[in-house]
Amino acid sequence: MNAQVGLIAVVPVRDGAIPAGGLEALAESRGHGVLVGTDLEAAVVDTRGVTSRLILAPTTSCAPRVLAEAAAAALSAHAPHVAVVIPASPDGRDLAPLLARRLDRALYAGATEVAEHRVRTARQGGLAIAQFDVHRPFVATLQPGVRGVDQHFTDDPEIVRIDPSNSMPSAVTTDEVLPPDVSTMDLAEAPRIVGGGAGLDGAERFAKLAEVSKALDASMGVTRVITDRGWVSHERQIGTTGVVVDPRLYVSFGISGAVQHTSGLGQPDHIISVNTDAHCPMMQMSDLAIVADANDVLEALATKLSIETERGVA
Amino acid sequence: MSADARFDADVIVVGAGPAGSCAAIELARAGRRVILVERGPFPGSKNMYGGVVYPRILDELIPSWWETAPVQRWVVRRSTMILSESNALTIDYRNPAWAEPPHNGATAYRPDFDNWLAQHAVEAGAVLVTSTTVTGLLRDAAGRVSGVRTDRPDGDLRAPVVIACDGVNSFLAKEAGLYPHTDPANFTLGVKETLALPKHVIDERFNVRDDQGVDIEILGGTSGVNGGGFVYTNLDTVSLGVVLKLPKLAAQKKRPEEIIAGLKSHPAIAPLVEGAEVKEYSAHVIPEAGLSMMPTMVADGLLVAGDAAALCLAAGIWLEGVNFALASGMYAGQAAHEALTRHDVSAKSLKAYTERLNATFVLSDHKKLRKVPGLVLSDRVQQKYPGFVTGVVERVFRVDNPNPKPGLRRIVREERKRAGIGLRDLLKDGWTGMRGFG
């Protein structure tokens, strides 16, 4: 491949970590990307199979302006006039507008699909899609979790290295980076999710569900029926009008598996479901489908888990 | 008035429902400083009712109101249905003239209607404060009402007159000690579903067109709980609801949603609402006992209007409250203005309000119909009459050849006996009904 492809990914890298959606952005651009940030060599390893050609633009800090300057310089030198896709991770969302300004391009934020001349973005809280046909280079951010990652390349990527750029004084400085905490984690980024639906019969069940989630190192998600009832706030809703998630493990209690729910579920490696109806779609797609009262199982599980943690402490 | 500085306004009106907005319009037009306090985010936002308003009383206040009022459909058909288990007797009246100004009744959504009315108050100069709940009355040294306390910081408002238009179960009228006692038997619970259907489907099923609408009042069909039902057509929704006697509801341990579901599946109702999607479910209490439960409506510095004063007419084939609220609000506003002009806002001076209510339909309708709610909601009328009436009609229309047609008198006697209604009771109810409705 050469520098004239129509789409290139720009992935902000913080201390060697590829952000949520970073690999998807690289897959969207067919393996052609710029890594910008700190400790890039470590990140390169994690892109194997997904990347064919990488430009590394190292920086000494991850301040948005620093990343934007470095990415703009790299693109101007090595891929001018090429449309840019950036993962809509926190750092990606920070970077994208600044980069768009530096390249004097339009920004399409929160896209579900990005191609050289076409961008689709979700609108109206996910109920509709807007399609843009674009004939000038642009910058877009791609929603993590919507695409998935396919791997095309067996060889290591071809790599272009750019000299490190200098940091600049800033009114905003990073004091430290705190490790993940499942109870505050964004659902979209949670590797394990415990979900609850209308089969759980009261608001207080969801306090219990949160407890069990925490004990399993998982985040809690729910169906729209539950957020409509006001039992759990909307940011915990999984599905087309909620959060699109992509956990490795999904454990569901009393969820029927409506398409609006499951289409936001990603592709977990393992699914366990508890439901009184053995034939509902959620049970059908489970690795382990348990026919039982979800409320009782939840209680039993909570009891067992609290015993286990106590024993663990003792 | 030199006292002005102590006051934030001449009058504080609590509640921007139909009663409150009319009071505010009257006062603001008379040049009074009015603050209209409403707890919802906008007037009407949380208000519910069955669905039909009779706004003729607005003719003076808002000339040609029909040109701007947010109306869904003009009622040209009024039906009264008597439902037994599976039969129905409908008396249907149609008057196309009601589709033309000055009209009669109209279906309207309260968030639209109340907001429209409140905007007239604002245009006239009233100050509307929303998302603010009145939590109590302020009194001066002499114990006269002199303002309200609200739930906002720095939230006391002072005025020589307060008009309580805060709806059924008025917390202000109670706090002022104007309700001697409250008996749950005086209230009914109204529950309603708003059902979405395409306009053309409604037009066909209800046999109307354009902006014509239908008002159906129902006796029976409430799963044995004393009460009644209604079906009203909006542009592309149908309001279907039941009104249920509270103590009976509690005693029978039935949930209102079950009773609505029962009505919806009645063979006479089901085809009307088949396939409709429930857009909204709401519930509200109705002061139903009429005259017998009305509070004292004036105190020093205080007037009570609308549902807050129990001025709601729920009497079987009538379910009217908005028009009474509009009128009483207007009269309360006028009385307050006159009392302020006299520099005397004592109960005695404000009494002109009650006199006006007595002199107009507001109380004369209630007086005339005072026995009707009790009759309509009585066990006999509720439990026995629907079966009796539909039984009679069934036999009148049944062709049972070769048997000859039986005489009407015989049918009535046999059906009356079968329904377990004593002749004496039937005559008594008939008499009460004649006098009550007459």
Added chain:
Amino acid sequence: MSSSIGRDRVSVAVCLKWVTPVGRDDDRFAGVSAADQAALESALMWAERTGADVTVVTVGPVGAERALRDALACGATRAIRIDADPSAPSSDVARVVAPHVASASMVWCGDYSLDRGSGSFPAFLADTLGIDQALGLVDVDLSDPERIRAVRRLDGGRREVLSITARAVVSVEGSVARLRRAPLRALLATNDAAISVHAAALIGEETALVPFRPRARVLPAPVGSSALDRVRTLTDAGGTPSRSETVELSPDAAADRILAALREWGYLA
């Protein structure tokens, strides 16, 4: 505390977006997001500590003045409405706002607007003003107003702890602060408060919308993980997935079975 007056006075700005909910094209249901309210509350608290003036700015129709009046009643000093189409690209919206907040030492925004919601306006604004940004804050500590300590959401559940000094554009999530209720007397006073209105030319964006359909996700490459089994089961038309198992169990046995499965799959030690 700054006691200086006039042009040197410290000032802070808040950007509020007036949003009409989807499918209800009706101003009665419009309002500002919880995030914008949190931004306003944070700015008011910051101003109380620094003695700063608070300017609230919106780009939108006349209905949006309701939000500005509420903000004034809550304690904001000045309100500006820019009469222009807020559906224009965020970059352009930011350009028309910038001159009105140019003297502010801090500009507070919500992290996302409720309708188009790209979260990009604050970054565009920072760039136009040539100042730094701290966006998507989940926690803000104002005890030292000269040096705000804040926590920002990163991905993978990580959090970045930041120190923020003037001048910067910050955006906050709705959970950061709960807006105070406006005192009644202040609310009455703002009914005829002066709002300065400026016209600007912005060209709104018109796009054709189609109903949402989730994009078909590509399958991960078969690398011998359990994902492979899933690919197999997915392509195994009609047949029951090989690993899948349906059991009817008592609650207690069900809990044990779940824990056993989680151990087997390596989620629990």
